[in-house]
Structures are given as C-alpha cells and as structure tokens.
Amino acid sequence: MEKENKAKEGIKGWINPTKYGKFGIERFAWILMRITGLGLLAYFIGHIYETSHILDGKAVWNASLELTQTTEGHIFLALVIGMCVFHTGNGIRLMLGQMGYGLGKPGRPDYPYKPQSLNMKGKACIYATIGLAALAMWYGMAVMFG
Amino acid sequence: MSNISQEISQEKSETVLSPSKSIKLRISRSNPEAGTEEKFDEFVIPVEKYTTVLDAILNVKSHLDHSVAVRYSCRQASCGSCGMKINGKPKLACFTKVSELDTDTITVEPMDNFPIVRDLAVNFTRMFNNHKKVMPYVVRDDSEITPGTGVKEILQTPEDVDKYIQFSSCIKCGLCNSACPTMAMDTSFVGPQALAQAYRYIADTRDKGKNNRLKIIDESHGIWRCHFAGSCSQVCPKGVDPAMGIQLLRSYLLGLRD
The missing domain is CATH 1.10.1060.10 (Alpha-helical ferredoxin)
Structure with a gap:
C-alpha cells in the first residue's frame, strides 16, 4: 500500500524559491500573480472595513483616513498601486494567451526544443509589466511623499 | 630489449584513453510501504564525458548498492520511464549528461506530485x-x-x-x-x-x-x-x-x- 506522502508537493510547490531559478520568468510571474491577487483581496476587505467607518461619524472617519497619511500608510498604498498594475498587466497577458494570441503556431519541433508558448513576446510582456508596476509605485511614492 | 618493452608496457598502462573524473551522487532513498523516512545515500563514482545520470545510477546499482530502485528501459528518451528530479528539476535521467550539469555533486530524487513506490520509482x-x-x-x-x-x-x-x-x-x-x-x-x-x-x-x-x-x-x-x-x-x-x-x-x- 503506497503512502500518499509525496503524491503532491503542497504549498512547497508554490513558495519554494529554488523553483523560480529553474523554471524561468513565467513561473515567477505566476507566483507574483498569486501573491498580488491575495494582496488585493486583503486590501479590498480592508478597504470595505475602512470606508464603513463613515457610518460612525466624522471623527472616526477622519481618524481612519489619518492611518493612510503616515509613512507606513504611504508605503502600504504604494504597494497596493504596484500590485494593481502588475495584476492588471499580467492578467491581460494571460487572457490574451488563453484566447490563443501570442503563443506561436504548433509545428514540427526540432532539437534543442524551445517551447514556443514561452517565447520572447511573453517574456517581454512580463518584464514590461514588472517595470510598469515599479514605475507606478515610484510615481505614487513621489506624489504621496511630495 | 627487455627494458624497451617494459617501457612500452608502462606507457600503455598510464595512457589515459578517456579522461574521467569522480562525482558525488546523492540518491534519495525511501520506502513508503515499509514506512521508512526519506534519506540520502551518497556514492562517489567515476564518470566520463558522455556518462548520463542514468549510467551513473546504474553504476551505483551494479557496483555499490544493488538495492537502489530505479525504473528505466530504452536509455534513449523514447520510453519515458526514467523521469526524476535531477538537482531539483524534473528531467529524464537517460537524456541528461553528467557533464552538462556542471557540478561535482548530483542529487537525484523521485518526481514530485507522484506517489513514491520506492527510491526513485514513482507510481504513474x-x-x-x-x-x-x-x-x-x-x-x-x-x-x-x-x-x-x-x-x-x-x-x-x-x-x-x-x-x-x-x-x-x-x-x-x-x-x-x-x-x-x-x-x-x-x-x-x-x-x-x-x-x-x-x-x-x-x-x-x-x-x-x-x-x-x-x-x-x-x-x-x-x-x-x-x-x-x-x-x-x-x-x-x-x-x-x-x-x-x-x-x-x-x-x-x-x-x-x-
């Protein structure tokens, strides 16, 4: 009777940092997509909680707004901007891929086999999206820290 | 005359026909059926330019430890039997040369996301x-x-x-x-x-x-x-x-x- 001990890697298969050097930028974009998705979900819940303070009167509302006016608050908001931009840009890349665009055409593979679906167009999109997210974070910080 | 032939004999025995070196092969050992935990056994084996990881494992199996469990068949990347993690990445052992890994220590483990039968053999x-x-x-x-x-x-x-x-x-x-x-x-x-x-x-x-x-x-x-x-x-x-x-x-x- 075989144990199911190694039937799946579990969460290690996602977060093991050694994987990202071995499986390329696409795998890095994949984990970043997961992390930013979870981050934005947490922000969404926190945002609903924060804005619900408007029902508790002006003083409570102003106090909750003050939380975002601190250095930590600005850094947090800059991270949210970065997560938004990356998640949106990479999401568009993935949707186009799922519709069959930018994958190349199936054909007769020649050795050494280079997967067409992991082509330079896709890699360039990932790098551009990371760059855009960094740029947006930098701009947001410049505005918030004035 | 006898001196000359002795020299030739000596020369032949010292002639390096194919340069070889030694590597350390770390093999994951486990037997879920017997309830044994995963451990790594280390073997030092000679390899040459075209030695594959499967050759290295079979060398261990032939000369150092017969009990290593590995599945293989065609040795030419056609049967799909010898998949395993080689230095952390899933590869075919018969299709991976030791020289291309560019390291003196090679770690082989069973593939992730498959139940282990024993050592390097998994259930498909x-x-x-x-x-x-x-x-x-x-x-x-x-x-x-x-x-x-x-x-x-x-x-x-x-x-x-x-x-x-x-x-x-x-x-x-x-x-x-x-x-x-x-x-x-x-x-x-x-x-x-x-x-x-x-x-x-x-x-x-x-x-x-x-x-x-x-x-x-x-x-x-x-x-x-x-x-x-x-x-x-x-x-x-x-x-x-x-x-x-x-x-x-x-x-x-x-x-x-x-």
Whole structure:
C-alpha cells in the first residue's frame, strides 16, 4: 500500500524559491500573480472595513483616513498601486494567451526544443509589466511623499 | 630489449584513453510501504564525458548498492520511464549528461506530485488514468480503411499534420505533471500531460470526438485550473509544449476556434 506522502508537493510547490531559478520568468510571474491577487483581496476587505467607518461619524472617519497619511500608510498604498498594475498587466497577458494570441503556431519541433508558448513576446510582456508596476509605485511614492 | 618493452608496457598502462573524473551522487532513498523516512545515500563514482545520470545510477546499482530502485528501459528518451528530479528539476535521467550539469555533486530524487513506490520509482497510475480519460485516440464512426467497404484513406495535408504533430511526441514520462504548480496542490487536476493529449486529438482533422473531449476537460478540476506558469513546457524533453496545447484548447472552449 503506497503512502500518499509525496503524491503532491503542497504549498512547497508554490513558495519554494529554488523553483523560480529553474523554471524561468513565467513561473515567477505566476507566483507574483498569486501573491498580488491575495494582496488585493486583503486590501479590498480592508478597504470595505475602512470606508464603513463613515457610518460612525466624522471623527472616526477622519481618524481612519489619518492611518493612510503616515509613512507606513504611504508605503502600504504604494504597494497596493504596484500590485494593481502588475495584476492588471499580467492578467491581460494571460487572457490574451488563453484566447490563443501570442503563443506561436504548433509545428514540427526540432532539437534543442524551445517551447514556443514561452517565447520572447511573453517574456517581454512580463518584464514590461514588472517595470510598469515599479514605475507606478515610484510615481505614487513621489506624489504621496511630495 | 627487455627494458624497451617494459617501457612500452608502462606507457600503455598510464595512457589515459578517456579522461574521467569522480562525482558525488546523492540518491534519495525511501520506502513508503515499509514506512521508512526519506534519506540520502551518497556514492562517489567515476564518470566520463558522455556518462548520463542514468549510467551513473546504474553504476551505483551494479557496483555499490544493488538495492537502489530505479525504473528505466530504452536509455534513449523514447520510453519515458526514467523521469526524476535531477538537482531539483524534473528531467529524464537517460537524456541528461553528467557533464552538462556542471557540478561535482548530483542529487537525484523521485518526481514530485507522484506517489513514491520506492527510491526513485514513482507510481504513474493517476497520470495514465487521466490520459485515458481524455480519449487519446481518433474517434470516428467509420474506420480508416476497411477492405471491401469502399471506405477510403482519410487524407491530411502537411498543414493539417503540423497542427498536432508536436503533441503526438508525448512519451508520458510525467515530467510536466511533476513540474506543474497546480498539480502540487490539486491531486484531482487532470494535468498538463492529459490536456496536451486532448488537444492533440481535437486538432486532428480525422477526429470527431471534440465535443466529448471538451466536456470532459471543462470541469472543476479540468482545464481552468491551469494558470499558465509554463513549467510543463520548460521541462518537456520532447518539445511537446503542453502549455501551448492547453491555451489553444481554451480558445476552443471560448468559441474562438472551430
């Protein structure tokens, strides 16, 4: 009777940092997509909680707004901007891929086999999206820290 | 005269015919049936320029420890039996030269996301079941050629063949399923191997089973669990590119392709 001990890697298969050097930028974009998705979900819940303070009167509302006016608050908001931009840009890349665009055409593979679906167009999109997210974070910080 | 022959003899014995060096091979040892925990046994073995990782393991098995469990057959990347993690990445042991790894220590482990039978051998039952599930054959009411029935050969253009030929190179080695991050979390996921085979037959102009296959993969643990990490295509030793097949399958389901 075989144990199911190694039937799946579990969460290690996602977060093991050694994987990202071995499986390329696409795998890095994949984990970043997961992390930013979870981050934005947490922000969404926190945002609903924060804005619900408007029902508790002006003083409570102003106090909750003050939380975002601190250095930590600005850094947090800059991270949210970065997560938004990356998640949106990479999401568009993935949707186009799922519709069959930018994958190349199936054909007769020649050795050494280079997967067409992991082509330079896709890699360039990932790098551009990371760059855009960094740029947006930098701009947001410049505005918030004035 | 005798001195000369002694010199020649000595020269021959010292002549290096093929430069060799030694490497340390770390082999993962475990036996879930006996309840033993995973441990690594280390062996120092000689290797040459063209020694493959499978050769190195078989060297250990022949000379140092007969009990190492490894599955292999063709030794030429055709049978798909010797898939394992080599220095952390799923590869075929017979298709990976020690010299290309560029290290003096090689660690071999069983593939992730498969139940371990013993040491480096894993159980393929789930993968084969998923493979069968997607109907990996041409579905037609009529047979291709039946003598006396007047049924003719079904012709395909080279362009028709190009649409699926790369996906028919799959040797069912399981490296793609091992590398897949979705397989790491969801044991019910049909997996990149089976999905690529579903595409292979759907893209075949002779096949009439498209609608049935799309129904099979369009379920909660089916095609939509793939998030295009691309690791399956990174590790495929035959250039199948399962990630491309999966995305093209989705375009069928989205109605963007006939």
